[in-house]
Amino acid sequence: MFKDLIFVDGTSKYVQIADHITKLIEDGMLIEGTKLPSSRELSSILGVGRNTIVEAYGILEEKEFVETLKGKGTFVLGNKIKMKSNWHIDWNTKTNRYAEIAEQLDIVKSEDKWKHGMISFKSISPPGELFDMEEFKRAFLNRISIEEHKILNYGYAIGYRPFLQYLNSYMIEKGACSKNKDIIVTNGFTEGLDMLLSAFTKPGDYILCENPTHNTALKIMKTHELNIIGVDMMEDGLDIDDLEKKIKDRNIKFAYLIPSYHNPTGVVMSISKRNKAYNILRENNIPIIEDGFNEELIYESSHAIPLTTIDGENNGVIYLGSYSKILFPGLRIGWIYGDKRAIEILESVKRCRNIHTSFLDQGILYEFLKSGAFEKYIKKVRRVYKEKYEFTKECIEKNIKEAEIWGEGGLHMFLKIKGIDTRQLLRVCYEKGVIFMPGDVFYINREENSTLRLGFTRLSYEEIEKGIKIIKEALETIKKQQNCGKM
Numbered sequence: 072m073f074k075d076l077i078f079v080d081g082t083s084k085y086v087q088i089a090d091h092i093t094k095l096i097e098d099g100m101l102i103e104g105t106k107l108p109s110s111r112e113l114s115s116i117l118g119v120g121r122n123t124i125v126e127a128y129g130i131l132e133e134k135e136f137v138e139t140l141k142g143k144g145t146f147v148l149g150n151k152i153k154m155k156s157n158w159h160i161d162w163n164t165k166t167n168r169y170a171e172i173a174e175q176l177d178i179v180k181s182e183d184k185w186k187h188g189m190i191s192f193k194s195i196s197p198p199g200e201l202f203d204m205e206e207f208k209r210a211f212l213n214r215i216s217i218e219e220h221k222i223l224n225y226g227y228a229i230g231y232r233p234f235l236q237y238l239n240s241y242m243i244e245k246g247a248c249s250k251n252k253d254i255i256v257t258n259g260f261t262e263g264l265d266m267l268l269s270a271f272t273k274p275g276d277y278i279l280c281e282n283p284t285h286n287t288a289l290k291i292m293k294t295h296e297l298n299i300i301g302v303d304m305m306e307d308g309l310d311i312d313d314l315e316k317k318i319k320d321r322n323i324k325f326a327y328l329i330p331s332y333h334n335p336t337g338v339v340m341s342i343s344k345r346n347k348a349y350n351i352l353r354e355n356n357i358p359i360i361e362d363g364f365n366e367e368l369i370y371e372s373s374h375a376i377p378l379t380t381i382d383g384e385n386n387g388v389i390y391l392g393s394y395s396k397i398l399f400p401g402l403r404i405g406w407i408y409g410d411k412r413a414i415e416i417l418e419s420v421k422r423c424r425n426i427h428t429s430f431l432d433q434g435i436l437y438e439f440l441k442s443g444a445f446e447k448y449i450k451k452v453r454r455v456y457k458e459k460y461e462f463t464k465e466c467i468e469k470n471i472k473e474a475e476i477w478g479e480g481g482l483h484m485f486l487k488i489k490g491i492d493t494r495q496l497l498r499v500c501y502e503k504g505v506i507f508m509p510g511d512v513f514y515i516n517r518e519e520n521s522t523l524r525l526g527f528t529r530l531s532y533e534e535i536e537k538g539i540k541i542i543k544e545a546l547e548t549i550k551k552q553q554n555c556g557k558m
């Protein structure tokens with residue numbers, strides 16, 4: 072910057088230096104508060120005597136471009152920096168279809184926000200107070216002292232090797248057959264699904280899913296411009312007749328299913344339905360994306376087997392796992408388990424996107440998992456969630472008798488209230504300090520408006536009771552309004 076100055080004949084050097092620095096300040100190349108080089112340093116850079124620099128700085132000081140603080144140096148003042156030219160880009164005109172859909176469907180932006188003091192049934196995150204922080208700190212220190220600098224360097228796209236080995240054994244424990252299967256670590260389920268759809272689908276392809284389903288999954292399918300075919304849900308999982316009807320005469324690329332503690336309904340698909348659904352999809356050559364995000368939370372110790380286990384040595388099921396709901400959402404760690412070749416393709420997709428998921432995070436998580444702290448934590452949260460689930464259910468049964476309660480547990484339950492627009496219910500509840508997730512956001516075309524999802528795990532018993540009573544009052548208000556409308 073200073074070296075750019077080329078002296079010309081006919082003007083004193085100190086004037087040329089002052090002019091050069093003036094221009095740098097006016098152009099914003101030297102910002103307010105920047106310390107200028109000392110006279111000794113600048114004289115050596117420019118090959119002039121120190122006095123020349125002292126005189127140049129004197130001019131700048133007189134014009135109030137700089138100030139000299141005794142013993143500290145010479146600093147640029149802000150008052151002479153010219154405003155940048157008026158350059159304004161309208162970023163709305165630059166977006167592509169992906170961004171338009173992503174923003175349109177971004178419920179974090181569009182839904183009513185929680186305000187301090189409100190009772191929120193919206194969240195289905197684990198309550199942080201249950202995290203074993205001491206063990207987590209130990210895991211961090213242990214892993215970093217074992218790996219030292221290596222864990223802070225670049226690693227493999229598929230993941231941190233000890234963690235991959237852990238996950239492989241974990242999948243075998245679930246009964247999965249590891250022959251010709253592989254694993255890749257992802258930034259949560261969300262990245263896993265996005266990677267899969269990026270690698271194996273193109274706009275216009277058909278994808279089948281439960282309707283309702285996980286809102287983020289719907290958003291990802293829509294950003295990939297897929298044709299989404301919804302299959303109705305029953306209280307024990309997919310409506311098999313509807314599944315058969317919907318796949319008929321259609322070339323469906325994938326089926327995305329959440330067999331356990333389905334979001335939003337909380338339904339656990341029965342074993343017989345798992346088998347039926349699997350066989351129908353296999354016979355029709357439709358690969359399954361199985362979302363196993365919540366299955367560890369099953370309140371009973373034994374769990375219905377995942378579809379990937381039913382798949383055995385076949386390769387038609389790709390299983391997506393995540394530590395977001397069963398442990399730490401903020402670590403953003405999940406995995407994809409499936410056919411070796413499919414994972415090999417996904418490895419290149421991952422490298423293309425973000426090279427790999429943080430090795431430090433994977434390393435800490437691995438250390439935490441192998442310490443046995445995870446099993447202890449799961450045992451604890453299952454008990455806590457079960458008690459809260461039963462309490463919430465009791466409160467609803469007592470106060471909102473007309474509600475049909477769906478779901479067997481996990482982190483949430485789903486209500487259907489015939490004849491009630493739950494958006495309207497939410498508006499009334501919001502005024503009274505309660506929020507929940509209106510069910511329409513989980514339907515492919517937002518076509519159903521009489522359902523809602525209640526997350527209960529982060530609320531105290533008092534809040535649950537108070538919140539349900541407020542929903543009851545809001546319902547009464549709406550019914551009165553409906554009755555008045557009829558008169």
Ligand SMILES: Cc1ncc(COP(=O)(O)O)c(C=O)c1O
Binds near residue numbers: 260393
């Ligand atoms: C059905 C389903 N799958 C997976 C996840 C976890 O997603 P992620 O791992 O990206 O946090 C969630 C979170 O709400 C979910 O509801």
